[in-house]
Amino acid sequence: MSQDLKPRDITDDSLRDQGLSSVGAGKTLVIACGALAREILAIIDANGLEHLTLTCLPAILHNTPHDIPKAVEDAVNKHKDDYDHILVAYGDCGTGGQLQSVCARLGVEMIDSPHCYAFFDGTTQFLERGEVTSFFLTDFLARQFDAFVWKPLGLDRYPDLRDMYFGNYETLVYLAQTDDPALVQTAKDCAARLGLKFDLRQTGYGELTGFLGKRA
Amino acid sequence: MSDQGDDLILSELNDAELVEQMMDDLYDGLKDEIEEAVGILLERGWVPYDILTKSLVLGMQIVGDDFRDGILFVPEVLRAAQAMKGGMAILKPLLVETGAPKMGKMVIGTVKGDIHDIGKNLVAMMMEGAGFEIIDLGINNPAEDYINTAINEGCDIIGMSALLTTTMPYMKVVIDQLKEMGKRDDYIVLVGGAPLNEEFGTAIGADAYCDDAAIAVETAKSFMLRKHNQA
Numbered sequence A: 001m002s003q004d005l006k007p008r009d010i011t012d013d014s015l016r017d018q019g020l021s022s023v024g025a026g027k028t029l030v031i032a033c034g035a036l037a038r039e040i041l042a043i044i045d046a047n048g049l050e051h052l053t054l055t056c057l058p059a060i061l062h063n064t065p066h067d068i069p070k071a072v073e074d075a076v077n078k079h080k081d082d083y084d085h086i087l088v089a090y091g092d093c094g095t096g097g098q099l100q101s102v103c104a105r106l107g108v109e110m111i112d113s114p115h116c117y118a119f120f121d122g123t124t125q126f127l128e129r130g131e132v133t134s135f136f137l138t139d140f141l142a143r144q145f146d147a148f149v150w151k152p153l154g155l156d157r158y159p160d161l162r163d164m165y166f167g168n169y170e171t172l173v174y175l176a177q178t179d180d181p182a183l184v185q186t187a188k189d190c191a192a193r194l195g196l197k198f199d200l201r202q203t204g205y206g207e208l209t210g211f212l213g214k215r216a
Numbered sequence B: 001m002s003d004q005g006d007d008l009i010l011s012e013l014n015d016a017e018l019v020e021q022m023m024d025d026l027y028d029g030l031k032d033e034i035e036e037a038v039g040i041l042l043e044r045g046w047v048p049y050d051i052l053t054k055s056l057v058l059g060m061q062i063v064g065d066d067f068r069d070g071i072l073f074v075p076e077v078l079r080a081a082q083a084m085k086g087g088m089a090i091l092k093p094l095l096v097e098t099g100a101p102k103m104g105k106m107v108i109g110t111v112k113g114d115i116h117d118i119g120k121n122l123v124a125m126m127m128e129g130a131g132f133e134i135i136d137l138g139i140n141n142p143a144e145d146y147i148n149t150a151i152n153e154g155c156d157i158i159g160m161s162a163l164l165t166t167t168m169p170y171m172k173v174v175i176d177q178l179k180e181m182g183k184r185d186d187y188i189v190l191v192g193g194a195p196l197n198e199e200f201g202t203a204i205g206a207d208a209y210c211d212d213a214a215i216a217v218e219t220a221k222s223f224m225l226r227k228h229n230q231a
């Protein structure tokens, strides 16, 4: 992957299934979830964080969270000799604390938050809100709704399962990282497909910016 | 899994073939076919408990194994569960009448803050299939709901499910509350959900963490046996 690769050259499909090999020439490596690639590149760009290099694991790992700790460990081991520092841009993501244990053992830092919905919104705030009956989308998920939500849940093949999954939900909350009217419309359509009310919350990049700025 | 066409006539199959076909149909999530086959076996004089254990439960165990091994995914499991539920709805009233074995009573629910319920429902169904009486509290349950139900309904087992890292610690809140009331030892506490593991189960003071529904049934049975032997 060339160093001057621009976000627009990256496809969501490749972030989902392959991840991203590496972008940048900094001595601090960020190992991130593919679902955060565009956001991290935008933060690097906006804040001049040129000491960072980004590499991503396939975002689809989220559907099998037990595989995340091993994938992160392999990536750290693969790259650790080539960089001064490594940051792991993942939340717990349903690994039940396993990712935290792996990172502690390897001496690398991860994001102290359960998942990206929480750290975009602000972890403390997100947990305090306690929106039990809300289903969340981020920019990436709004774009990848079919690949991450609709198809894995089998709703393309068995639409009648919808209410078994979402019967207890009320609202789809779109946590927007960017201000993109087309994407807001996409997220609204997703809400309609799930039979949920729609709510837009402009979060920006939340705690992700501070995390990436740590090794400045 | 099934390779037969739509023209297969279930009532023309002999018992062994029909049971085999039911397992295929369950795997494929064919609720109508399962309900029809249950009806046929009942007409042929099968005891309801045998239909449940020798076709539905066995079939669902295959589904569970293939889910664990990554061959089947959530939607297929959900459809198989729906099909089994259809069959169970027919059998349930008959099980009571025909004196099917009673293994014990369990209250189960997803903990406060969490509304994931697919795994919990599956466990409830398989426990019911194994002869346990189930009180399903549904989702988002505070400690009082588990504890009051366990006390008022005379349950043997309290089962808690959590799928979120943020909600799994709540299981400890329930167990600690039981301890404070001096009632911890009155109940077998089983916990489960994808982000949990055995270490966590031990750390919060549960009796056991169960990886899946089949293990939940086996674990519950062995704890009930121990309980009876102690009594």
Ligand code: B12
Residues within 6 Å of the ligand: A061, A062, A063, A064, A065, A092, A093, A094, A095, A114, A115, A117, A131, A132, A133, A134, A135, A136, A137, A164, A165, A166, B064, B074, B077, B108, B113, B114, B115, B116, B117, B118, B119, B120, B122, B123, B158, B159, B160, B161, B162, B163, B164, B165, B166, B190, B191, B192, B193, B194, B195, B209, B210, B211, B212, B213, B214, B216
């Ligand atoms: C299906 C699913 C959903 C469905 C839930 C539908 C429903 N009605 O339950 C939907 C799409 C609605 C959903 C929503 C959300 N989800 Co979800 N979901 C999943 C998924 C893909 C599968 C869970 C599942 O049902 N598995 C199938 C069943 C059969 O397995 P199981 O639950 O593990 O149960 C078995 C065992 O664990 C055990 N067991 C379970 N309970 C019990 C209880 C007892 C007593 C016993 C003995 C055993 C036992 O036996 C069961 C049967 O074998 C998981 C990822 C994964 N692969 O685990 C994410 C996952 C749990 N979800 C996750 C998240 C983040 C969410 C959302 C916040 C996402 C969002 N975009 O908003 C929301 C929740 C919102 C909220 N307000 O809380 C994360 C959790 C991350 C974390 N840090 O905790 C996961 C891990 C995905 C991920 N990696 O990001 N989700």
